[in-house]
Amino acid sequence: xxxxTDWPLWEVFVRSRRGLSHTHAGSLHAPDAEMALxxxxxxxxxxxxxxxxxxxxxxxxxxxxPDEKDPFFASAADKPYRHPTFYEIPEGVKHL
Amino acid sequence: METTAExxxxxxxxxxxxxxxxEPRDWMPEAYRASLVRQIAQHAxxxxxxMQPEANWISRAPSLRRKAILMAKVQDEAGHGLYLYxxxxxLGTGREELLDKxxxxxxxxxxxxxxxxxxxxxxxxxGWLVDGAAITNQVPLCRCSYGPYARAMVRICKEESFHQRxxxxxxxxxxxxxxxxxxxxQDAVNRWWWPSLMMFGPPDDESxxxxxxxxxxxxxxxxxxxxxxxxDICVPQAEALGLALPDPDLRWNEERGRHDFGAIDWxxxxxxxKGNGPCNEQxxxxxxxxxxxxxxxxDAAAAYATKRRAGSVPAEDGVRMMEATA
Amino acid sequence: MNDAPVTxxxxxxxxxxxxxxxxxxxxxxxxxxxxxxxxxxxxxxxxALDLLGQARILLSLVGDEDELxxxxxERAFRNLQLVExxxxxxAQTIARQLYFSTYQLFLYRQLAAGDSAFTGLAAKAVxxxxxxxxxxxxxxxxxxxxxxxxxxxxxxxCGALWRYTGEMFEPVxxxxxxxxxxxxxxxxxxxxVLERATLTLPDGPRSGAWRAGAGRQGLHTEPFGPMLxxxxxxxxxxxxxxx
Numbered sequence: 175x176x177x178x179t180d181w182p183l184w185e186v187f188v189r190s191r192r193g194l195s196h197t198h199a200g201s202l203h204a205p206d207a208e209m210a211l212x213x214x215x216x217x218x219x220x221x222x223x224x225x226x227x228x229x230x231x232x233x234x235x236x237x238x239x240p241d242e243k244d245p246f247f248a249s250a251a252d253k254p255y256r257h258p259t260f261y262e263i264p265e266g267v268k269h270l
Numbered sequence: 271m272e273t274t275a276e277x278x279x280x281x282x283x284x285x286x287x288x289x290x291x292x293e294p295r296d297w298m299p300e301a302y303r304a305s306l307v308r309q310i311a312q313h314a315x316x317x318x319x320x321m322q323p324e325a326n327w328i329s330r331a332p333s334l335r336r337k338a339i340l341m342a343k344v345q346d347e348a349g350h351g352l353y354l355y356x357x358x359x360x361l362g363t364g365r366e367e368l369l370d371k372x373x374x375x376x377x378x379x380x381x382x383x384x385x386x387x388x389x390x391x392x393x394x395x396x397g398w399l400v401d402g403a404a405i406t407n408q409v410p411l412c413r414c415s416y417g418p419y420a421r422a423m424v425r426i427c428k429e430e431s432f433h434q435r436x437x438x439x440x441x442x443x444x445x446x447x448x449x450x451x452x453x454x455x456q457d458a459v460n461r462w463w464w465p466s467l468m469m470f471g472p473p474d475d476e477s478x479x480x481x482x483x484x485x486x487x488x489x490x491x492x493x494x495x496x497x498x499x500x501x502d503i504c505v506p507q508a509e510a511l512g513l514a515l516p517d518p519d520l521r522w523n524e525e526r527g528r529h530d531f532g533a534i535d536w537x538x539x540x541x542x543x544k545g546n547g548p549c550n551e552q553x554x555x556x557x558x559x560x561x562x563x564x565x566x567x568x569d570a571a572a573a574y575a576t577k578r579r580a581g582s583v584p585a586e587d588g589v590r591m592m593e594a595t596a
Numbered sequence: 597m598n599d600a601p602v603t604x605x606x607x608x609x610x611x612x613x614x615x616x617x618x619x620x621x622x623x624x625x626x627x628x629x630x631x632x633x634x635x636x637x638x639x640x641x642x643x644a645l646d647l648l649g650q651a652r653i654l655l656s657l658v659g660d661e662d663e664l665x666x667x668x669x670e671r672a673f674r675n676l677q678l679v680e681x682x683x684x685x686x687a688q689t690i691a692r693q694l695y696f697s698t699y700q701l702f703l704y705r706q707l708a709a710g711d712s713a714f715t716g717l718a719a720k721a722v723x724x725x726x727x728x729x730x731x732x733x734x735x736x737x738x739x740x741x742x743x744x745x746x747x748x749x750x751x752x753x754c755g756a757l758w759r760y761t762g763e764m765f766e767p768v769x770x771x772x773x774x775x776x777x778x779x780x781x782x783x784x785x786x787x788x789v790l791e792r793a794t795l796t797l798p799d800g801p802r803s804g805a806w807r808a809g810a811g812r813q814g815l816h817t818e819p820f821g822p823m824l825x826x827x828x829x830x831x832x833x834x835x836x837x838x839x
Binding site: 318328329330331335336341351352443444447451556559563567569570571574577 | 618622625626628629630631632633634635636637638641642644645648649651652655661662665666685686737738739741742743745746749826827829830831834836837838839
């Protein structure tokens, strides 16, 4: 009857053109990395959307947990001095 | 930090209210998850089953240009099915499980695909009316509260913009063609118009899932509102085609600023939904057969991958990162 | 239909190459909605679309693409018998892809390196075809070295299609190609893929016993007639109509 072997899931990252980072495009199923690359090429770049592809087994990704939202990201939110807009510069001063 | 169930629910409600997106690992009510899986799966199944009526004409497309367009379109539908199954997968439901539910009739696909494509003009009518109705439904879904679904819909809507236009152009060529071609086009529009209106689902007061879906911002507009929008869009398009819409009650209502249209035969809708449409059996049988006949192929690729992981087959040479030549 | 004798280059060559691409594209299009896995629906359609694009350019070099595709009789088609063979199971389709895409790859490489009416087209097509060959090779490995069932199916498919591979290396009028080198490269490449796939290169006859010839002479196999009838019927039912 139906296949007992479900192909694993892969996450696909596409560099849309040179000079840009790879960004997450979506996911797909493939039996192995070589086929995942090819499936990704066919599925996610059939309208010339990319010049390079990464595929990563979904199971290999470690993600931050949304439960840890506050401890993980809150401390970064209270350091406004990391951002240039924190600083007041007299009007007319250029190249800063 | 609020970690109680009430806290999670409050955070979820606040995010939806603020028009923020819910992402896969966020806490969400089980009913929200179930509702999304149901809707995304039905949408994905529709893309996959929807390949069949059009693929029926790939081998007979009357020009090479039309053949290329149709192949590309049917291919897109497979691609869109894949995007949507991926979106469903982020909710913890695998594709194999969803396909199994489709094959055993436990999940549905859009009833429109249970109608047959009898002539070449049907390919045009599907593009213009069926894809037109689908796009009217789908554009608001690009703002759906669930992130992966919304993102899949953005990609799909972008890619689908050519689907409707090619159908319209196809019908226009027929309408302006020989008398036999014109007649073929009119016949197709006659057959596809009413089923297209049914695609927006039952009237608002009978729609089982509408209210909750709107509250969760999975859905943004009611069935009737979208149906009305579609009718108003189609009337001038039909005029430009030189084809009539098969509804004697269709007329402009000055007061409402919208078109009035005739009563939809909901008995037919319910019958087709129940499985008594002209093609229900055929569509699901073909889908099931393709899946079953492909099992040995999927098994072979999985077995090969297992052998390689076990080291009994040397790894394929070649780079891990593919720089496309584009 | 009356077809003028095919003599002057590059007509014979354009028809041979164009018909190969057109007919195989049509066959691959028949997979739509029937592929073993959704990812493969997309892959097979990509290949079919590449081939259809090549066919349209090639046929347009020597006439109106639609007249040539839809109004010629079976005997006027110059494609290889290999490409008209029915899809069969997925193994048969992959074996056909392996044999043909490897042929097209080495043929177009030579044409791209030469200086003829086909140089520009070949330079573009060779990239597409390299991908087709890669696709076929990867699937050959997986089917050949997958399960016992897939191995058997793949071996059977390679054997069954072997007899259609001989005519690929018969010179085509108007093509400046080293056919001997083409055949050597083809055999080496296909043998290499098959070996890695735990399969062996078939050793049966590489052509039918019929002296009259094969596809390049307009002599086709029985499945081709029904395929053409299906492909052409709508176009022929409305003479002179535009679509």
